[in-house]
Amino acid sequence: MFHVVLCMPEIPANTGNISRTCAVTNTVLHLIKPLGFSLEDKYLKRAGLDYWDLLDIRVHESLADFLRLHGKEKLWLVETAGSRRYDEASYPEDSFFVFGQETKGLPKEFIEAYSSSVVRVPMRPDPKARSLNLSNTVALVLFEGLRQQGFPGLV
Numbered sequence: 181m182f183h184v185v186l187c188m189p190e191i192p193a194n195t196g197n198i199s200r201t202c203a204v205t206n207t208v209l210h211l212i213k214p215l216g217f218s219l220e221d222k223y224l225k226r227a228g229l230d231y232w233d234l235l236d237i238r239v240h241e242s243l244a245d246f247l248r249l250h251g252k253e254k255l256w257l258v259e260t261a262g263s264r265r266y267d268e269a270s271y272p273e274d275s276f277f278v279f280g281q282e283t284k285g286l287p288k289e290f291i292e293a294y295s296s297s298v299v300r301v302p303m304r305p306d307p308k309a310r311s312l313n314l315s316n317t318v319a320l321v322l323f324e325g326l327r328q329q330g331f332p333g334l335v
Contacts, residue, residue: 181206181332183250184276187278187279188213189216189217189282191216197315204231254275256269258298260311266324
């Protein structure tokens with residue numbers, strides 16, 4: 181089983197799409213507050229469709245609270261400035277894939293603390309092409325981890 185961690189997500193539709201991906205892959209979703217929306221948001225619910233009862237979702241009050249619980253786990257930070265491509269890393273079972281805010285990414289000090297576990301999705305080197313959509317990036321990285329593990333429990 182893998183874990184997807186959204187650190188201070190801002191856009192409800194992205195989180196809804198990611199919720200759906202986590203539900204169908206039996207992946208735990210962690211949301212770190214503050215959230216840029218309510219968990220009752222209609223766009224969040226619409227994007228997640230009727231998959232909410234399949235989702236294992238855990239909400240953390242802050243990044244510090246999350247790290248107190250999971251800071252010793254295998255955390256993989258996904259950032260555009262990572263030196264290693266996401267497909268070059270080996271993801272053990274129970275890895276945590278951590279994603280930052282849509283507009284700001286992850287906090288700099290957090291990235292520095294876990295610098296050996298930062299990965300990126302390759303993109304064109306154009307400042308106007310800053311990043312992929314968050315939900316697409318989550319799907320890419322999560323499915324690489326699942327592929328490496330032989331898609332456990334999935335058909």
